[in-house]
Every structure is written in C-alpha cells, then in structure tokens.
Amino acid sequence: MKRRQFAAQAAAFAAAVAIAPRSFAQERTLRILVGFPPGGSADVVARLLADKMRVTLNQNVIIDNKPGAAGRLALAEVKRAAPDGNTLVFSPSGALVIHPWLYPSLGYDPVKDFTPVALAGTFDFAVTAGPGAPAGDLKAVLAWMKANPTKANYATSGAGTVPHFAGQLLAQASGVPMTHVAYRGGAPAAQDLIGGQVPLMVDTASETIEHHRAGKVRILAMTGAQRNRSLPEVPTLKEAGIDVTANAFFGLYGPAGLPADTVQRRSRRGRRAARARRAGAHLCAGPGAHARRPGRTRGHAGGAPEDVGAADQELGLQGRGLSEAFRPARSVRVPPRAPPRRGARRSDARAWSR
Template structure:
C-alpha cells in the first residue's frame, strides 16, 4: 500500500475510533435501578434481587434509594432521566394506579411519562382479625359489622395506601361500614391489633403471616384469585362468598420514549431472571407470585388497575395535597 494511502487509511481509522468513543463510553455506563423507598424494604429487596440476576448481561448495576413522598421523588428522577436504558425504576403499583386518583396535583403522568418494561411479581392482601375479635370467618366479620355500622375498626399502614383502599373496596363489596384507623406503617398496626386497640387489619400477607402462624392474629381471608402459599389454609374472599378479587404488583419502568429495542432487551432479561428456579423460589419465599412479562402486558395491568381503583377511591372523597 503506497504511503499516502496508508496515511489516509490510518487517519480514517482514527476518526472511526474517535466517533465510536462516546458510544463505547456510554455502553460502560452502569444500569441504575432507582427505588423510591429505604433500603431493606420490599421494593429495595426486589430491585437488588433483579440486579443480582442481570449482572451477567449488564455488568455492574447500581441500586439507588431515593425514598420520600411514597415513591414520587424517585419517579421524578426517572421521569427526567435520558431514555437511553441506563436508568429504570422498580416500584409497587400504588404510585402508578392509586396516586392519580388520590392526589389533587401529581407531578407526573403515570402513563405518558414512563415506559413499561416488565411486571416482576404479584402480591395480595390479608383480612386479619385480632385476638380480641371472636370472628373466625369473613362471613362472621361482615355480620358483626352490619349489626354495628361504623363501630368495628380496621387498621392500615396509612391513609391513601393500598391496604386502606383494599378496606374501602371490601366495605363497598359487602355493604358494611367499618371505622378506618391509619397508622405510620404496618408494624404499628400489628402492635395495635395484637393489643386489642383495633378489631381488624388489612395489609400485605407477608406483613402478618408470621404472627398468624404463631397464633397472635388470625388471617381470615386473602384478596387474591388464589390462596397465598404463605398461609395455604386461609381461603380467598371468593371462596368465602365475597365477590372480590384484588391484589397489587411490583414492576420495572423506564423514562418515556425509551428506545423499543433497549426496552425489549431489558424486558426479556427481567422476565427470564424472574422465571429462573432460584429467583422464583426466593420470590415465593418472600410472599410474591413471580410473573415476568412483556411491556404490553404491564401496560394492560396498569390500565386495568387505573380503571379498577377510580370508583372506590372517588367514593371515599379522599383528596391529598
């Protein structure tokens, strides 16, 4: 090759390397999974389990906790992130299907501002009776509530939470009025239930399963379509004669306008991870039903739950700032 041509070839090669450098550097940017809750909670645990199972494909993964405002601070961060596939969020369904009906002003649109990636896991709730309550079945609970409207109390982890609206939906379904008592988290609600300060509690099954097994409280029904493997002896509401099936889910989202190829690759990776025997067993042990889905399936689940919760929430008249 003549000297001039060799020189031109080298120059073109150098330009190609320089042009590729930003993309190469970008490829080395770690995947960041944002969590809107403190370390150690359910969302954080799931995010870290997913991260652990994606490292073979994505390399180092950062789980960043941005707690506050029920997950809204983290959602703002992901909303503003570049849609390059390097920033996603793992969160429960509440901020995406409840908050639009609960808050007067929400600083994000759960549909327009985010890209669905994959469902991770479903979970359900328990109707829990305390030791002071004599009821053993949901039927007995409903009869007692109808005999004394507004007297029987139920606790939840807080006003406007999923367990709160599970209670509201239950009241509407059975035609009975209960007295809602919000607490600052599931732990204080458990303490009040065990101490006889409230009659019942609606909460995630995993928050109460151990207390149920040690006979400190009684889970008398679960809200899902199937019995919960943590308490397989407990019937569903449907089995108990109450026409109500409701649950919640954890999922992964990216910012709006996430590149479809990047989205689909990540979705497939999450779904495959969730379906591996080791992670599946771990999720079931934590009280979750492993799912793994396409982006379209997550979008459908979100749309269905947005519609499902609109009427029950509006019926309460609850509007938070």
Template sequence: MTAALLALAALNAQAQDKPPLKILVGFPPGGSADVIARIVADALRDDFNPVVVDNKPGAGGRIALNMVKVAKPDGQTVIVLPSGPMVLFPHVYKKLDYDAVKDFTPVSQIARFQFGVVSGPATNVKNVAEMVAKAKSDPANASYGTPGAGTLPHFMGVLMEQSAGISLNHVPFQGGAPANNALLGGHIGYKFDVVSETAEFHRTGKARIIAVTGSQRDPQVPDVPTLKESGVNMEATAWFAMYGPAGLKGEALARLEKAMMKLARDPAIKDKMVKLGLEPIGSNSADLAAAQKADLARWEKPIKATGVQLD
C-alpha cells in the first residue's frame, strides 16, 4: 500500500511539474473567442493536461498575438482567435506590429461561421432581388449598420456592393447592440451580422434574414437562401483557428494537429459548436494556411475600396 501511494505521489508530482498548454485569447472572458477557446481547452485536457486559457484582451487581439509571436515554438503556447486579425488587419492597419503569415504557424481551423444579410422593418424587403432593385432606384436610403468601421460586417457590405453592382451607405455604430436597435427602430435599412446573432429576430418576424453569405444554407435558418442562390456571385465566411509561433513543427505541431482533428469529430463538441452557430472543421496546418491565403486575397480588394486605414 505504501509503495502504491508513493508511486501515485510521484505521478502527481510529475503532472504538476509538466508545463501547461497555454491557450491565449486576445479578447475578454465571455466573448465568442473565449467560449471557443474554453471548449477547445476542455477537449484537449485528456492529451495535454494541464491546459490553461489565458485572456489577454486589447488592441483587437494584437496583444495576445504578439505574446505568441515571441513564444518558444515548443507546442506549449498557442492562440485561439477569429480570422479578422489574420486576414483583415494586414489590409486595414497602416503599420501592423506582426506579419500574419511569417510570424505564426497555422495549427488548425476550428470552425467556420457565416453572416446574414438582414432586412429591417423600414425596408419591407423580402429577398435579395428586392434589395438590389431598391438600392438601384433609391440609393440614398440604402443604408446598412455594423459594429464599427473596419469590422468584418463592414467589409461584407462592401463585398456585397461590388458583387451585386449596387451602392450602400455604411453606418458604423459602437458595437452590435446599437446597430440592432437602429435596425429594429427603422433608422437603417439593413445589417450584416453573424447568423446566430440575428436568427431570433428572423424567427420572431422583427427582422428578416434575406440571404446568408456562405456556400450552403445555415441550419439555424434553413428557409434562407445563400447569396449565390439569390443571384449574387458572392461567398464569404469567417472562422476561428489555432495558431502557434513561427517555427512550430515536427512532433509538437503534429500532436496539436492530431488533437484538434480528433476534437472536431467528437459528437459532444460538435453539438456545442453547432448550438453556437458554428460549423466544426478541425483541419490540419496546411489546410488552415491555404484558407488564410485565400481570405487574405479575397478581402484585399473590398478593404482597399473603402479607403479605411487605421493607425
């Protein structure tokens, strides 16, 4: 009995000495990136115990990114973040303090999500064809709201303009809630937003999602067609992913990749993500690198068209 207890104590001591897998999050607790990171952390504890989530909010996620940038490439420090800092910021910021491609190692694309084109009560627009016709005949009143200039919904609107051949008036707000209030109050005509944030408005008839931006219909609103189904040649999604510092390779990278791909196949994890409006992916490093490259190219033109440049 004594020998068994001593062996157990030795194992516990080894576990305590083992450095944790640290998952950095560049946003406050409770936000979507934090929720995803904690789902990932819980799922990885069987393979990487201990696992800790470390919130380092600020600068749109750039504080945490720079911590990962200078971390050792030993597989012990990674970041979970939305796609914006990796595919939008390089086009938006005049001087970015990191290189989104050279300073990081893609590990795994965790999940994708799409946006809805939302029509408010002020428009009485029921589909994309009506929206396009109305924007062409009365462009002064074709306004759309977003959580702010330089956000992904802002550029979704610009891409919609380019794809549909229309002009829309962008109205930036300080966050999603004020934009929702303006839409429901009839002060703006449209809104581009994550489907999960507006699905309840659609179901209750307070507003109408007239199209989704992905390649397939969203199971949260299966009655809503894609933009391509609606005659607009546009497809755009966003995603959450895991990255490590540059130079992460070999067994350390392979171990993380394998765990993330296993995570995406877990029915309980998939169920959690689907309830959040996410499509689980669980890709390998090469697939995430390809997705990042494609989105960097996709967003360059619409972002440059806005003239938005942040310091």
C-alpha cells in the first residue's frame, strides 16, 4: 500500500513539475491592449514599446488588438481585469480625457476605473493631402473644398479621436464646412488617402510621413505650436494662417487598485522603453526616423504616472469646450473591410449625440 501511495505521490509531483513552468509563464505574461487595428500609429508604437519592455522586464509581453469605439472597447476590458499588473492598455488621450464630455454612457470612469502607469509620449498631428486634392498649399486646398462642398471630406483614425477634433477646429477656423470620414484606424485611412478616395487626412505624422517623403501624398501643415523638427519644411497651421493648435499623448494604464510597487515597476520599464530611440522617433516623426535622436523631434517620450495625470487634466479642459462646439458635427463611418474599396458610403450618423 505504501508503495502504491508513494508511486501515486511521485506521479502527482512529476505532473506538477511539468505543469509549473507553463503556469508560471502564463502568470508572467504581460498583455497590453490596443484599441485600434494593426498597422496604425497606436499599434506600431505599442509594439515597439513591447519589444523593449520584454528586455527590461525579462518577461513575455504581448500586444492584443481590441479595435472599436475609438479605443473604448480596450479600456472597458482593462477596467474588468485583475489589478495584478499583467493587463495594461496603451491608449491615446482622447478616449480618457475627451470622450467623458461627449458620451453619457462610456461604461467606465476615467478617474476611478484606471491607474496611470506611464506617459508614453506627446505628439501633434499632420494635415495631409492626397492625390484626390488639387496641387498647392493648405489655403489652395481649402479654397477648392469651399468651391466643391461635396468633396470637402477629411479622414481620421476614428470618430471621437483628437484628430477628429483637430479637423473640426480646422473647418471652423477656416470657414470651410467639412465632412468627417471616420475609419477604424489610421492605416486604412491612409490607404484611401493615397488611393484618392478622400482628399484630406488629419492624423499622426507617422501615418503618412513615409508616403510624404515618397511623393505619394503631401503634408501641408502640422498642428503643433512649433514646427516638427523632422519636417522642418512643413509649416504649422498658425504659420499657414489658421489659428489652431492641437496635440495629444499616448498613455499606459492599468485597472484601478494596482499596488504602488507594481505601478512603479511597470512605470520605470515603460518610460525606459518609450525613451528608446526607435520608439520615441516613430512616435514623434514616423518610421525611418530612428537614426535621429528623439530630442530632435517635436514631442516628449517617456513620463511618470503623475505626468499622465497632468496631461489628462490639460486635455480634459479642452474636451469640455470641444464637446459643446462639435455636438452636432457630421461624421461618416467607414466599416472595416479586407480590400480597400472605391469611395465610402455616407450616412447621417451623429458622432456627438448625448
């Protein structure tokens, strides 16, 4: 009997030893959710950060794309996650500091339901014209849009994003009514811009900078207060005669209740990864800029949890005013598709309904 018991115990121990490494590996995996599809700026920068964090944390880090609702679906999932530091979300600022002023039923409280971990970087946006727009500078394109109102469309990575607001600010300041065309991510928006289906796009420079350098599109202006040092030839909107500035940031967040030591550990590693040359350069200036120092681009990469809170507060004040200004704004949503199609079906969807 003792021999049988010993054999059974030995078998159980061997099974436990075989299972333990696999269970440990699962517990040690850090999952970072991104609320946008693969290929866009949020996804690319998140993957660059994940590559660096795998080394600094000495653990497996995976990117889990959960596109939809301009990043709100990913935030809702992280809200429900266990506060163990193994599930985070890489989110642009709009979903946390602007959406609360626009949508009465978000499904989350941006203050109570999340723990700021790290400020991945701040950046401005590019106003880019494709082959569907006429030649000339920004004023020439705006004049053409005013004369052709049915073609006065601009694309962004989604309704309710900061680029959406920047486009509406541009429309108001210039006196040119524009229809917003909302895509599910910057990559499909850039595809249609290059294909001539939409004449103008407002989004991060990383979405179009390589196409700009290749001559396929033209970045007409940047939305920052100063010129982007990676695009010194491109004026700001103010320099182009449009009194508009707009910027945003990417932040790393966890669910509410994260222990302070976990926050500090994740924050240190996340900031170190954000300051890496390749990640910081892509965030501020796009791919191919990693050979330059991050300090030579317009933007800030890598910040502590308190920096996220300060940026949240600053953009949140802007969001309150924007919600009142753009509540009736017209927005067309382009459904996801495998091959790019010609044109986008219009609808009277109201992005800002309360």
